[in-house]
Amino acid sequence: MVRRQFLKNFGLFIFGVFSYFLLRPLFYVTEPPKKRIFISEEEFSKLGNIYLEDEFILVKIGHETLAFSRRCPHLGCKLNFDPESGLIVCPCHQSKFTISGRFISGPAKKDLKQLTVLKTERGIQVEI
Amino acid sequence: MRSEVGKINIKVSILSTSSFIICLISGIPLAFHYQSQNPLLSVLNIEVNIAFGGFFRNLHYLSAQLTLLFMTLHLFDSIYKGLFKLKRLLSWGVLVLTYPLLLFITFTGYLLRADEMGDFAGTIAENMFLEIPFIGAYLQALLLAKSQVGLTKVYLWHLILSFLVTLGLFIWHIKPKVIFRWENLFYFLWIIPIGVFWKFPLIPFEGEKARGPWFFIGAQQLLKFLSPSLVFFLLLLPVLLLLSYAFLPKYAKILSFFLITYIIIYSMFSIWFFFD
Numbered sequence: 001m002v003r004r005q006f007l008k009n010f011g012l013f014i015f016g017v018f019s020y021f022l023l024r025p026l027f028y029v030t031e032p033p034k035k036r037i038f039i040s041e042e043e044f045s046k047l048g049n050i051y052l053e054d055e056f057i058l059v060k061i062g063h064e065t066l067a068f069s070r071r072c073p074h075l076g077c078k079l080n081f082d083p084e085s086g087l088i089v090c091p092c093h094q095s096k097f098t099i100s101g102r103f104i105s106g107p108a109k110k111d112l113k114q115l116t117v118l119k120t121e122r123g124i125q126v127e128i
Numbered sequence: 129m130r131s132e133v134g135k136i137n138i139k140v141s142i143l144s145t146s147s148f149i150i151c152l153i154s155g156i157p158l159a160f161h162y163q164s165q166n167p168l169l170s171v172l173n174i175e176v177n178i179a180f181g182g183f184f185r186n187l188h189y190l191s192a193q194l195t196l197l198f199m200t201l202h203l204f205d206s207i208y209k210g211l212f213k214l215k216r217l218l219s220w221g222v223l224v225l226t227y228p229l230l231l232f233i234t235f236t237g238y239l240l241r242a243d244e245m246g247d248f249a250g251t252i253a254e255n256m257f258l259e260i261p262f263i264g265a266y267l268q269a270l271l272l273a274k275s276q277v278g279l280t281k282v283y284l285w286h287l288i289l290s291f292l293v294t295l296g297l298f299i300w301h302i303k304p305k306v307i308f309r310w311e312n313l314f315y316f317l318w319i320i321p322i323g324v325f326w327k328f329p330l331i332p333f334e335g336e337k338a339r340g341p342w343f344f345i346g347a348q349q350l351l352k353f354l355s356p357s358l359v360f361f362l363l364l365l366p367v368l369l370l371l372s373y374a375f376l377p378k379y380a381k382i383l384s385f386f387l388i389t390y391i392i393i394y395s396m397f398s399i400w401f402f403f404d
Binding site for chain 2: 026027028029030031032071074075076077078080082089091092093094106107
């Protein structure tokens with residue numbers, strides 16, 4: 001009986017150790033590297049006042065250029081621009097933002113995440 | 129104990145099993161052509177290039193919905209007839225936990241379409257996981273990790289969990305001798321013509337209002353008012369209620385009252401979504 005008890009405990013111990021080795025890699029994910037997107041001066045001058053890229057929004061206000069992440073600060077949906085009201089709208093839970101990125105209404109409660117825009121002579125570079 | 133409980137509705141049981149089996153089989157040809165690194169294009173490839181690919185995709189989609197529907201009916205039926213009194217705590221618990229597992233499999237399937245709707249649903253789920261205190265980030269990394277590795281993990285869980293659920297159900301719950309009889313042939317066949325005629329297209333873009341999968345519309349409406357972690361808890365609440373049937377069989381009526389109230393409120397939020 002003592003030997004069986006020992007084997008049971010030993011088995012459970014081994015099981016526990018192996019589950020740790022099994023589960024540890026399952027919880028680990030590799031973070032993707034940061035992206036830098038370059039828009040040349042020529043292309044940039046053709047763009048309208050608001051430009052929606054896949055992952056960011058580019059807004060021109062006067063001489064200033066702002067870039068926002070296109071992810072809604074609420075739960076990460078892809079934001080859209082509503083030309084009728086002139087606002088940036090989240091399609092999932094209807095949060096609304098001005099084109100300068102300020103929060104107006106909806107569940108998001110935060111302003112849009114601003115990205116750094118690097119201006120050079122040849123164009124602009126947005127870092128995501 | 130036997131005399132207190134009713135008999136399970138065998139038609140609903142067979143229907144839920146048959147749609148589940150159809151779903152499994154129709155998933156096989158899709159899995160051979162699906163590439164999780166290149167999801168949207170491979171789904172389009174299945175639709176356009178592969179022989180009967182569109183048909184199998186429709187059938188897979190439809191039978192998954194039907195499985196969920198009949199499984200829900202089967203669960204309500206077993207509660208209504210008081211069958212949880214016959215089960216041990218563990219076996220009732222495992223059976224009840226099969227249900228959220230099945231929901232998760234269906235949800236991962238919804239993400240694997242990789243159209244705009246699936247993408248939104250995935251991102252929302254991911255961020256909701258991250259809102260859970262302490263374990264949220266681990267759960268996100270384990271179950272979805274969509275923003276880091278794309279749909280790779282989602283696809284793996286879709287396959288692994290459907291395999292495990294099938295294994296578990298056929299060992300402990302479903303009796304093949306009852307299901308696989310020629311008398312039950314039409315329980316299987318009726319789904320196929322519907323799969324031919326009812327199309328489930330990819331949804332590219334819905335402008336300013338996007339809609340999630342039908343069983344999560346209520347949650348989507350709730351998220352407009354409540355914090356994400358609270359909504360997550362509310363989604364888990366029915367599982368806790370269902371589990372407690374086995375712990376507190378004497379209070380079954382009160383539990384059923386809570387469950388029905390929950391379903392009514394949730395459906396009202398779902399309907400509200402379309403008028404908001």
